[in-house]
Structure formats: structure tokens, C-alpha cells
Amino acid sequence: MNLENILKELKDDLNGVSDEHTLSDIKTKYLGKKGQITALYAKMKELNSDEKKSFGAELNSLKDEATKLIDSKKKEIENELLNEKLQNESIDISLQATEIKVGAPSILEKLIEDIEGLLISMGYDVVDGPEIELDKYNFEMLNLPKGHPARDAQDTFYVKGDELLLRSQTSPVQIRSMLAGKGEKPIRMICPGKTYRRDDDDATHSHQFMQIEGLLVDKNISLSDLKGTFDVIAKYLFGDDCETRFRPSYYPFTEPSVEMDISCHHCKGKGCNICKNTGWITVSGGGMVHPKVLENCGYDPKVWSGFAFGFGAERLAMIKYGIDDLRVFYTNDLRESRVFDRKEAN
Amino acid sequence: MIDLEWIKDYIDISDQDLKELAVKITKAGINIEKVITNHIDNLVIGEVVSCEMHPDSDHLHVCLVNIGEEVKQIVCGASNVREGLKVIVALPGAILPGNFEIKKSKIRGVDSNGMLCALYELGLEEKNDETYSKGIYEVYKEAPVGADAMEYLKLDNTLYELDVHKHRNNDCYYHIGFAYEIGAILNRPVTLPDDTTNPIADDIKNHFILNVETDKCPYYLAKMVTDVKIGDSPEFIKRRLMAYGMRSINNVVDISNYVMLEYGQPLHFFDKDTLGDKILVRDAKEGEEIVTLDGKKRVLTSSDIVITDGDKPVCLAGVMGGENTEVTDKTTSILIESAIFDGVSIRNTSSRLDLRSEASIRYGKGLSYEYTLKAIERACHLLEKYAGAKVLSGMVSYDNIDKTPKIVTFKSSEINSLLGITISDEDVKVELNRLGFPFEYHKGEFKATIPARRLDIDPYVNDIAEEVGRLYGYHNLVSTLPSVPIKRGEYAVDIMYRKIISKRLRSLGLNEVKTYTLVSPAMADRFKYEDKKQVILPKPMSVDKSVIRTSLIPSLLKVYEYNHDHKVMDVNIYEIAKTYDDSYNEESKVCMLMSGKYLFNQWHGINIKVDFYVIKGIVQNILDYLGFKNRYTFEKAEIADLHPGICAKVMLDRKMIGVIGKVHPMITKDDIYVAELSLEALMSKVKPIKFKEAPKYPEIVKDMAFIVKDNVTSDEIISVIKKAGGRLLTDVKLFDVYKGEHVSADEKSLAYSLKFSSPDRTLSEEEVMEVFNNIILKVEDKLDAQLRNK
Structure with a gap:
């Protein structure tokens, strides 16, 4: 009996088989109870022990080979079936996705949170104070006594008599922080928040707006430290190539006072509409905390010094995102704000 | 300027x-x-050599104008044009203010090769009826024909x-x-102008008595001149006033303005003869009246300051003189006033009367006494020189002003440490000299006196540092960072909560909005679900921003309306903001508004619309996230401006912390759901997170359904199930609500899926059935329920 022939026959049988049923028949034909290979085992008993040994080995190897061939054919058929099935399951991946909507932040809050993140890493605490504030904290202790001409510029909503008002700046939070520090603790804080002034709402004015003020009181603090701090903030917001400059200015609660400009990120200093052809945009004001203010809050100006700075959140956002109407922040048109549900550029 | x-x-x-x-x-x-x-090009001085009426006009003239090298024909409409007049000629090519280019043209058929100019046409005067009627500018006779007009008239400055x-x-x-x-x-010296005079023997004290009866006038000086001849001002005064935008009136009035522009000190000239022999400065009487120089009658209040002749007001101090003592063409003797008045009072008077003058503006800004005396002397000098005045000796004065000099003592090291620079004592000396601040220097210590004119400088080293710094140049500052200990900053607790909730709401698909704290009374009247009164601003800018809100819901509804009007139909928004009641108590609130679709893909058949249970899910998510699981409930209630059947109070630890519901159909026809929670309430303490192992032994799930009366709530059923289920019951979920066939009209069927398991063994069917049956009994018993057989 030629085992080789059986194997060859099997291979011929398998050739071209593409369905499981035929394959099963072939399997029965060779390996079934009455299969050709199974039948050969019955012949074993007719052989002597030497023949048995060598024939047995050959038969086993034939059986293994046959099983392998059939199994591999089986896999092949299964794969083909699966492929066919998957082909049928193919979808149009261009169809519209089910939108998983995450809400967008308010543009102002997003910007504020960015700055908070930076300043927290620089050791500043983020604090807040009441929006209905004492005249004393909003003006008087900030070196703006009643009748001070600078009060006119901050035409204020009074809430009760001339003692309670809707805060016209977030600076009273600085006063509260210093009072809490009792002239002993160094202070490093920012106080973003809502402020109110009697302005008619238009493209550049709003009766309600947001400030981001910062205060640092410690020992041996200088105006150069404010410059460095402002540099860090400006570069963080407007990129590493953002340049800064200080110009002399005036605020009742700082002395010396400065206005802080950034190089125009739009024209890179060449001059454009945004920077009114100066190459610079004023984004912040600040200075060294006025000694009277330190004294008012129990800090001895001979021992302590500090700087304060303030940004208008709307103005920063307008510059950063190219917004030209301040009312955008309070209209809350979802078609506009949705864009802000994303990370900043790197 | x-x-x-x-x-x-x-x-x-x-x-x-x-x-x-x-x-x-x-x-x-x-x-x-x-x-x-x-400077304006192609502007020359010309002489009108002939002037004839235009053949086709009743007011135009045809002029021949000599401009030196040639004679030009120019048509002119001014009433004062005449033969022999020297004029300013704008030749073709000249571009006048307003980008008005002069070109050759024909005016009613007659060639015109230029324009004869009035000052307002050159931007040197305001155009008004008065300047218009004056006509073209009459250049003085001596002016050389053909010369550059602006240069010759010294107006090209x-x-x-x-x-x-x-x-x-x-x-x-x-x-x-x-x-x-x-x-x-x-770093150059300043020379003050000549203020010398040759006084006559007669002393002003023979003619005037001065009394000051108000503390709003700490300093008052008066001098007197006689024999004044009213006439034209000298050219330099005319010219300078003109360049500044002030019209020349006559020599006397011009001098008072001129000195004011030199020294910043407003002066007032009274006609001595109409004034009499007395000056009394006092607070005005309530209702007192004065006719000011502009011819208007002004009614005064006691906060105004007046100059009187001892009886009636003759000048509204620091604002405007009175008509009754005005300097006129007939004036020969003048009383000159140079004084300091309280700036705040002047500002108030000026703004109340809506009367702003050069004087009131200057007083309003605050005025130093430094040049009060200098100015009056300078005025006398000029009057003597240019108005033929004789200056009387002496002066009447009231001097109660604090002249204590502002002195700062400091070391240069203090300036260095404030600015972060290194400059030496010698440098500081140079800077102080440049600034004109007199100082003493002794062993490293400076004692500088601040000139009175520098009202802005307080006696602090910071102020000196600012002066030094700005001259040193802020661009020369190096950038450093404060040398302070390294620490990480942190959010104040309430802000932290705001951020946490904000982030969570965004991740749940709600968009953050920012609205106004001040609302209209109509808005403020909505959603008053708390027993709170509102703050109404005593002086609002407008009614629509006159109330401080106690709820954010009306503001969010406004945002909804805006978006809806712009075809944004899915509005899922929130805001966290402070609110205040009429006792000024602050409460931060988290407000949510949802409407439209929440999750949506139409072609794919996904359409989850916002309804009560979606917004309830959002609120639950927030509460669970904050750690309040099993501590809150929703209690049905009647809430202002919410749908009476679809709203609830949100309770935390049995206290109300907010509301949730559908906006009342009377307010809007749209399906809008809102919730508002108190942020403060959400800040209460919670337990730390603890790990809980997933059940190791198999869970057994069993369903049950009950028919109950409509008024029985699912919460009530679950509560009974849980109590009866004991420790083996690990979860209860509602999976079906049914009304209709087999259930009577006032009843409903609620079906629940219950999970049982034990942490330490596999439960037997009998064990579970025992608990299961007990639960059924308890629910039937306590809630008058009936088990529904499938």
C-alpha cells in the first residue's frame, strides 16, 4: 500500500474546496471511522513486529500530515467566510458622526484660567472679594479720598449712600488681602473678577467688565521685578517673541506707576490698525504699591515693598483672539463661543 | 496744547x-x-489792487490781487474785501485743512485763480457765525506782498x-x-518772563477793602491799575492766542488769557468803577442769582463760591465773571484778581451749571499757589506795557493757604531698591538738579524740597523714585523676578468649587455664559423662589440695569432668547455668579438652562431631547461628583415661574439648596428646563473616597412591578424596597413606567429590577426569594400597592 498515493489523493481532493461541508466529507473519507487512513490501522495486525514498527511510524506521520492539511484548509475556508462577512459589514465612514458635545468655556473665563494657571505656578494665590464693596476699600484706602479727581474716571454705581458700591475695580480685594495679612505676612495674590462702572455699553465700553489684578508684597521688591513678571505673563499669552516695554503713568495707588505695553503681535512692530501704527499695544497698568496704601493696610513701607498690576480681561481677550466688539463677551452667541472649546496653540 | x-x-x-x-x-x-x-504751502500775502462787483452776483467780488510777481484775478464773497486790503491768498495747489485743495476755477463765469482766506479756513479759528461774519483775515498794512503768509504771520509754529x-x-x-x-x-534752565512794573505812589489800599468769609478760598490777591486804554493787542499776543485757538478780543482781555496760558493761573479783571470799593468772597446764598458774562442768569446754591461787592455777587468764583462788572471799551480802572479756590467746589459748580470755562477747568484740576503772585505781577507788567496802564502800589491780599513745603528725606539706596537699578549719590544729585528740586545733601542723606507747582508729588521716596526713574528711562530697567520663597499658589476654596463645577458642567455638554449682574425690574420679578428682597440701585444708568439680581435664571433665559432668535435651537448653558439680597448678603449660584437636543444624530436615529429627566441627570451628576450620593432628594413643590407639575426643590441633607423644573408655559412656549443651586450649599463637607470591592459571588437579579395610585412616587417605592431589602439587596433600578390597558386611569405601573448579592457567599434561591417576597409585602402594605402579574 502506497501511503504516498493516499497523501497525493488527499491533496487532489482538497484542491479547490471552498466550503465546510465538502471539507467535512473529505475528512470523513480519510480520517473518519471508515476512512482510508483509519482503515490502514486495521491492517497493522497482519504485520510482524518489525514491520508494525516501521509501518506504524509511517502511518502516524501520514495521519498527522493529513490532519494538518485538512485543518489548514479549514482555517482557510473560515477566513474566507469571515472576510466575506466583514466585507458585507463595511460602512460609509464618511457619514456624519454622533457629536459628543462638551461645553465651551466663557471666553473671559478661559483667558482668566490660563493666567491663573501661570501665576499659581509662580506662587500666587487666587482670591476673590465681594462685588458689593465698601467705598473705603474700593477708594479711600487706595489713596482715592472723596473728591479725588481720579474718582470721576471711575464713575461708580453706588448701592447705598456713599458707603456701599458695586466695585469699580478689583483692587479692594488687594486691600482685603493685606488687611488679612496684618502687616506681617508676605502677599502674593491675583484677584480676577467682575467690576462695574457707569459706562454705556458699546463696542469699547461695558458697564460690567472683568479685571485681573495681581499684588505681591514682600521685602526688597522692585519695579524691575514687576518688569520681569510682566515679561513672563506677556510671553505666556502672546508667544516667546513678544517684547514688552514700560511707560511712566499715574495711578493713585501705585508710585512709581507704569503702563505696560506689548509689541504688536499682529504686525510684529511694523505698525498696523491694531497698534495704531505705533508697534505697541498697552495691555496693563501697574507700579510699586503706594506707601500710603501699604500704611493704610498695616504694612510699614520702610520694611515692606511690593508691586501691583492689572489687566482688563476683555481687552486682553480682544487682542489675543482678534475680537473687535466688547459686547461679544456678554451676548453669548453659542455659534461664537463654541470655538473656544479647545486648547491654545503651542 | x-x-x-x-x-x-x-x-x-x-x-x-x-x-x-x-x-x-x-x-x-x-x-x-x-x-x-x-505750515501750509502756496499761501502768500497779497494786496487787493482792485475790487469790483461780480457781474452776475449781488455779493461776490472780482478782485485783482498782487502777489508780488504777478497779479491774479480772484473771486471773493467776503463782505469786508476792498481795494488796498492786505490779505492771505491761497494759490492753486494749496491744501487747506479738511484736505480742501485750491484749484483754478470759474465762478459764475468769471475766472478765479485762488482764494482769499479767513482764519477759520486755515484751521486757526473755529468756524461759527461770528468768525464767518468777520470775513477774510485782514493782514496788517506793513506785511510784504508775496511773502509766505504762515511764516510771516508766525503761525507756522x-x-x-x-x-x-x-x-x-x-x-x-x-x-x-x-x-x-x-x-x-x-537738563536746561528755565527763565521766567519779566514781571517788573513802575508803580505809582497811590496805593490800592486807599481804594479797596478785601474780606474772605469762606474756607474755600484760602488765597486771594488783588492789584489795581488805572488809565487803561482799551485797544488792539500786540501782534505776538494775538498770534499766540490764535495759535492756541483763542480769539483776540482786546489788549486787556487778551492779557488775562495770555498770562493764564503762561502760568496756568486764571486771572479775573473787574471794572473798578462798576465794582465799587469792596470785595467780599463768601459762600453763595441758596437761590442767589448772578448774570454771568455769557449773558445767562445763574441760580446759585450754598456750595458755590461768589465774589461780591460786599452785597451782590459780581463773579462766580473760579468759573465766570459777572456781567455787572465786566471790562468794556469804556473801562479805565481795573481790579485784577489772582486767587486759589477749592477745586472740588469749582468742579461741582461748573458741572451743576453745565458751565465750563478756561478758569473752571484749571481750578477743577487743582491749582498750585506757586504762581498766584507771579501771574498778577506779570499781568500788571503787560498792562503797563501794552495797555498804557498805571499800576498802583501795594496789593490787597488774604493768605490762609498752607505753604508748608513738601520735604522728602531719603538715601539713593532706597531709590535703587525701589526701581531695581544702581545709581550713585552723584547721579541722584544730577537728577534733582534737572528736576529743579532744591535739596540738601549730608553724609549720604538727601533732603529734597518739592516745588509747589508739582501738586502730583507727595513727600515719599517713591515719588522721588518715580521722577528719577522716568528721567533715567524705564526702557533701561532690566527684567528680574522677585526673590521670594518658592511656593505653589492655590485657589481660594469658593473659587476652587466654582472651577470644579464649571469643568464638570462643561464636560456634561453645557456651555458657560457670562451675563450682567444688573437686570431690569421685569427680569428681577421672575423666579423669586426664595424669600429674598432685591437691591435697587438708587441712581441707575437706565431702568434695564437697575436691580441687582438674586437669581440667574432670567439672565440665562435672555441668552436663550438671543440664540433662539439666531436659529441656535440647542441651548445648553450654565453660569456661576454672585447674587446679593437687600441686606447685601452674598450667595453664589450655579444656574443651568437646557433646551433642544442633548445628543443627536438624525440619520442614525439618535435623538435625545432635553427633558426634566435629562436636566435632573445633570444635577445628580454634579451632586454625586461632589460626594453627596444618598444625601440629596428632589421634592415636588410649587415654584414661582416653573411649570407647577414639572418642578422640584433640590434638597441636600433635608435643606433646600435650589430648584429644578420646566419654565412655566406662561413665560415661554418653548420647552426650556432650568435648575439653580446655591454654590455655598454645595461646599458642605463630604467623606473621603473609599474603595469598594466588586461582588465576588454571583449576583441574582429579580424584577417586580407594582400598580399604585398616581400620587405615589417612585422615590417612595424605592425607599420601601430598600428598607425591606436589607443588606442583601445591593441595587434597585426603575425600568418601566406604564399607564394604559389593564391599569385604571388614576393608577400607574412601575417596574423595578433588583440585584441581590452577599460579599461572603453565594446566595441560594430560597434565601433571595424570602427577601423578595418580604419586599413585595412591605410595598403592598405601606403604599397600597398591588403586585402586577405579568
Whole structure:
């Protein structure tokens, strides 16, 4: 009996088989109870022990080979079936996705949170104070006594008599922080928040707006430290190539006072509409905390010094995102704000 | 406005490029907004050699004008044009203010080769009825024909338009003060103008008594001149006033304005003969009246200051003189007033009467006494020289002003540490000299006196540092960071909560909005679900922003409306903001508004619309996230402006912390759901997170359904199930609500899926059934329920 022939026959049988049923028949034909290979085992008993040994080995190897061939054919058929099935399951991946909507932040809050993140890493605490504030904290202790001409510029909503008002700046939070520090603790804080002034709402004015003020009181603090701090903030917001400059200015609660400009990120200093052809945009004001203010809050100006700075959140956002109407922040048109549900550029 | 030609009287700047100087000055802190140069090309002096009526007009003239090299025919409509007049001629090519280019033209058929100009046409005067009716400018006879008009008339000077901060508003708005600022920048001396006089023997004290009865006038000086001849001003005064934008009136009035522009000190001239022999400065009487120079009757209040002749007001102090003592063509004797009045009072008077004058503006900004005396002497000098005046000896004065000098004692090290620079004592000395601050120096310690004109400087080393710093140049500062201990900053607790909730709401698909704290009374009247009264502003700007809100819901509804009007139909928004009641108690609130679709993909058949249970899910998610699981409930209630059947109070630890529901159909036809929670309430303490192992032994799930009366709530059923289920019951979920066939009209069927398991063994069917049956009994018993057989 030629085992080789059986194997060859099997291979011929398998050739071209593409369905499981035929394959099963072939399997029965060779390996079934009455299969050709199974039948050969019955012949074993007719052989002597030497023949048995060598024939047995050959038969086993034939059986293994046959099983392998059939199994591999089986896999092949299964794969083909699966492929066919998957082909049928193919979808149009261009169809519209089910939108998983995450809400967008308010543009102002997003910007504020960015700055908070930076300043927290620089050791500043983020604090807040009441929006209905004492005249004393909003003006008087900030070196703006009643009748001070600078009060006119901050035409204020009074809430009760001339003692309670809707805060016209977030600076009273600085006063509260210093009072809490009792002239002993160094202070490093920012106080973003809502402020109110009697302005008619238009493209550049709003009766309600947001400030981001910062205060640092410690020992041996200088105006150069404010410059460095402002540099860090400006570069963080407007990129590493953002340049800064200080110009002399005036605020009742700082002395010396400065206005802080950034190089125009739009024209890179060449001059454009945004920077009114100066190459610079004023984004912040600040200075060294006025000694009277330190004294008012129990800090001895001979021992302590500090700087304060303030940004208008709307103005920063307008510059950063190219917004030209301040009312955008309070209209809350979802078609506009949705864009802000994303990370900043790197 | 500062005239640089004029400045040259006090400081040598002849070598300076005035545009570059403007940059230097701006860098040092006085912001020069505009450098104006008045030169106009093709503007020459001409002489009208003949003047005839236009053949086709009743008011136009046809003139032949000699402009030196040639004679031009020009048509002119001015009433004062006449033969022999010297005029300013704009030739073709001249571009007048307003970008008006002169061209050859025909006017009613007659050739015209230019234009004869009025000052307002050259931008040197305001155009009004008066200047218009004056006609063209009449150049003085001596002017050479053909000369460049602007140059010859010395009108082609350079002007600086300033935009300075309030604190330098006073000393930088007059020429001598500005000269000092230039002096500091260029390190050059300032020379004050001549104020000498030759007084006659007669003393003013023979003619006048002065009394001051108000503390709002701490300083009052008066001098007297006689034999005044009213006439034209000298050309330099006319010219300078003109360049500044003031019209020349006559020599006397012009001198008072001129000195004010030199020294910043407003002066007032009274006609002595109508004034009488007495001056009394006092607070006005309530209802007292005065007719001011502009011919208007003003009714005064007791907060105004008046100058009186001892009886009736003759001048509204610091604002405007009275008509009754006005200097006229017939005036021969003048009483000159130079005084300091309380700035706040002047500001208030001026704004109440809506009467702003050159004087009131200057007093309002605050005025130093430094030049009060100088100015009056300078005025006498000019009157003597240009109005033939005789100056009387002596002066009547009231002097109660605090002249204590402001002195600062400091070391240069203090300046260095404030600015973060290193300058030596010698450098500081140089800077103080430049600034014109007298000082003493002893063993490293400076004692500097601040000139009275510098009202902006307080006696602090910081103020000196600022002066030194701005001259040193802020662009020279190096950037350093404060050398302070390294620490990480942190959010205050309430802000932290705001951020946490905000982030969570965004991740749940709600968009953050920002709305106004001030609302209209109509808005404020909505959603008053708390027993709170609102703050109404005593002086709002407008009614629609007059109330401080206690709820954010009306504001979010407004945002909804805006978006809806713009076809944004899915509005899922939130805001976290502070609210205040009428006792000024602050409460931060988290407000949510949802409407439209929540999750949506139409072609795919996904359409989850917002309804009560979606917004309830959002609120639950927030509460669970904050750690309040099993501590809150929703209690049905009647809530203002919410659908009476679809709203609830949100309770935490049995206390109300907010509301949730559908907006009442009376307010809107749209399906809008809102919830508002108190942020403070959400800040209560919660337990730490603890790990809980997933069940190791198999869970057994069993369903049950009950028919109950409509008024029985699912919460009630679950509560009974849980109590009866005990420890083996690990979860209960509602999976079906049914009304209809087999259930009577006032009843409903609720089906629940219950999970049982034990942490330490596999439960037997019998064990579970025992608990299961007990639960059924309890629910049937307590809630009058009936088990529903499938």
C-alpha cells in the first residue's frame, strides 16, 4: 500500500474546496471511522513486529500530515467566510458622526484660567472679594479720598449712600488681602473678577467688565521685578517673541506707576490698525504699591515693598483672539463661543 | 496744547528737532499725542489792487490781487474785501485743512485763480457765525506782498497736543510748567518772563477793602491799575492766542488769557468803577442769582463760591465773571484778581451749571499757589506795557493757604531698591538738579524740597523714585523676578468649587455664559423662589440695569432668547455668579438652562431631547461628583415661574439648596428646563473616597412591578424596597413606567429590577426569594400597592 498515493489523493481532493461541508466529507473519507487512513490501522495486525514498527511510524506521520492539511484548509475556508462577512459589514465612514458635545468655556473665563494657571505656578494665590464693596476699600484706602479727581474716571454705581458700591475695580480685594495679612505676612495674590462702572455699553465700553489684578508684597521688591513678571505673563499669552516695554503713568495707588505695553503681535512692530501704527499695544497698568496704601493696610513701607498690576480681561481677550466688539463677551452667541472649546496653540 | 514757539521765551530749545523732542518727552511720561505743524504751502500775502462787483452776483467780488510777481484775478464773497486790503491768498495747489485743495476755477463765469482766506479756513479759528461774519483775515498794512503768509504771520509754529494723566494735568498745561518739564529732560534752565512794573505812589489800599468769609478760598490777591486804554493787542499776543485757538478780543482781555496760558493761573479783571470799593468772597446764598458774562442768569446754591461787592455777587468764583462788572471799551480802572479756590467746589459748580470755562477747568484740576503772585505781577507788567496802564502800589491780599513745603528725606539706596537699578549719590544729585528740586545733601542723606507747582508729588521716596526713574528711562530697567520663597499658589476654596463645577458642567455638554449682574425690574420679578428682597440701585444708568439680581435664571433665559432668535435651537448653558439680597448678603449660584437636543444624530436615529429627566441627570451628576450620593432628594413643590407639575426643590441633607423644573408655559412656549443651586450649599463637607470591592459571588437579579395610585412616587417605592431589602439587596433600578390597558386611569405601573448579592457567599434561591417576597409585602402594605402579574 502506497501511503504516498493516499497523501497525493488527499491533496487532489482538497484542491479547490471552498466550503465546510465538502471539507467535512473529505475528512470523513480519510480520517473518519471508515476512512482510508483509519482503515490502514486495521491492517497493522497482519504485520510482524518489525514491520508494525516501521509501518506504524509511517502511518502516524501520514495521519498527522493529513490532519494538518485538512485543518489548514479549514482555517482557510473560515477566513474566507469571515472576510466575506466583514466585507458585507463595511460602512460609509464618511457619514456624519454622533457629536459628543462638551461645553465651551466663557471666553473671559478661559483667558482668566490660563493666567491663573501661570501665576499659581509662580506662587500666587487666587482670591476673590465681594462685588458689593465698601467705598473705603474700593477708594479711600487706595489713596482715592472723596473728591479725588481720579474718582470721576471711575464713575461708580453706588448701592447705598456713599458707603456701599458695586466695585469699580478689583483692587479692594488687594486691600482685603493685606488687611488679612496684618502687616506681617508676605502677599502674593491675583484677584480676577467682575467690576462695574457707569459706562454705556458699546463696542469699547461695558458697564460690567472683568479685571485681573495681581499684588505681591514682600521685602526688597522692585519695579524691575514687576518688569520681569510682566515679561513672563506677556510671553505666556502672546508667544516667546513678544517684547514688552514700560511707560511712566499715574495711578493713585501705585508710585512709581507704569503702563505696560506689548509689541504688536499682529504686525510684529511694523505698525498696523491694531497698534495704531505705533508697534505697541498697552495691555496693563501697574507700579510699586503706594506707601500710603501699604500704611493704610498695616504694612510699614520702610520694611515692606511690593508691586501691583492689572489687566482688563476683555481687552486682553480682544487682542489675543482678534475680537473687535466688547459686547461679544456678554451676548453669548453659542455659534461664537463654541470655538473656544479647545486648547491654545503651542 | 503747548506752543513750542512760545516755549522758547522760557527755555532754549532752538537746537532741538521738535519731533524728536516730543518722543523724548513722551518717553519720560508726558504723552504727546500729536505734533501739529501749521505750515501750509502756496499761501502768500497779497494786496487787493482792485475790487469790483461780480457781474452776475449781488455779493461776490472780482478782485485783482498782487502777489508780488504777478497779479491774479480772484473771486471773493467776503463782505469786508476792498481795494488796498492786505490779505492771505491761497494759490492753486494749496491744501487747506479738511484736505480742501485750491484749484483754478470759474465762478459764475468769471475766472478765479485762488482764494482769499479767513482764519477759520486755515484751521486757526473755529468756524461759527461770528468768525464767518468777520470775513477774510485782514493782514496788517506793513506785511510784504508775496511773502509766505504762515511764516510771516508766525503761525507756522509747532504745537504739541498733550494727553497727560490727571496728576500732571495742572503743571503741564501751561507754558512755564511745560518749560520746566522740558528743562528736566534736556537738563536746561528755565527763565521766567519779566514781571517788573513802575508803580505809582497811590496805593490800592486807599481804594479797596478785601474780606474772605469762606474756607474755600484760602488765597486771594488783588492789584489795581488805572488809565487803561482799551485797544488792539500786540501782534505776538494775538498770534499766540490764535495759535492756541483763542480769539483776540482786546489788549486787556487778551492779557488775562495770555498770562493764564503762561502760568496756568486764571486771572479775573473787574471794572473798578462798576465794582465799587469792596470785595467780599463768601459762600453763595441758596437761590442767589448772578448774570454771568455769557449773558445767562445763574441760580446759585450754598456750595458755590461768589465774589461780591460786599452785597451782590459780581463773579462766580473760579468759573465766570459777572456781567455787572465786566471790562468794556469804556473801562479805565481795573481790579485784577489772582486767587486759589477749592477745586472740588469749582468742579461741582461748573458741572451743576453745565458751565465750563478756561478758569473752571484749571481750578477743577487743582491749582498750585506757586504762581498766584507771579501771574498778577506779570499781568500788571503787560498792562503797563501794552495797555498804557498805571499800576498802583501795594496789593490787597488774604493768605490762609498752607505753604508748608513738601520735604522728602531719603538715601539713593532706597531709590535703587525701589526701581531695581544702581545709581550713585552723584547721579541722584544730577537728577534733582534737572528736576529743579532744591535739596540738601549730608553724609549720604538727601533732603529734597518739592516745588509747589508739582501738586502730583507727595513727600515719599517713591515719588522721588518715580521722577528719577522716568528721567533715567524705564526702557533701561532690566527684567528680574522677585526673590521670594518658592511656593505653589492655590485657589481660594469658593473659587476652587466654582472651577470644579464649571469643568464638570462643561464636560456634561453645557456651555458657560457670562451675563450682567444688573437686570431690569421685569427680569428681577421672575423666579423669586426664595424669600429674598432685591437691591435697587438708587441712581441707575437706565431702568434695564437697575436691580441687582438674586437669581440667574432670567439672565440665562435672555441668552436663550438671543440664540433662539439666531436659529441656535440647542441651548445648553450654565453660569456661576454672585447674587446679593437687600441686606447685601452674598450667595453664589450655579444656574443651568437646557433646551433642544442633548445628543443627536438624525440619520442614525439618535435623538435625545432635553427633558426634566435629562436636566435632573445633570444635577445628580454634579451632586454625586461632589460626594453627596444618598444625601440629596428632589421634592415636588410649587415654584414661582416653573411649570407647577414639572418642578422640584433640590434638597441636600433635608435643606433646600435650589430648584429644578420646566419654565412655566406662561413665560415661554418653548420647552426650556432650568435648575439653580446655591454654590455655598454645595461646599458642605463630604467623606473621603473609599474603595469598594466588586461582588465576588454571583449576583441574582429579580424584577417586580407594582400598580399604585398616581400620587405615589417612585422615590417612595424605592425607599420601601430598600428598607425591606436589607443588606442583601445591593441595587434597585426603575425600568418601566406604564399607564394604559389593564391599569385604571388614576393608577400607574412601575417596574423595578433588583440585584441581590452577599460579599461572603453565594446566595441560594430560597434565601433571595424570602427577601423578595418580604419586599413585595412591605410595598403592598405601606403604599397600597398591588403586585402586577405579568
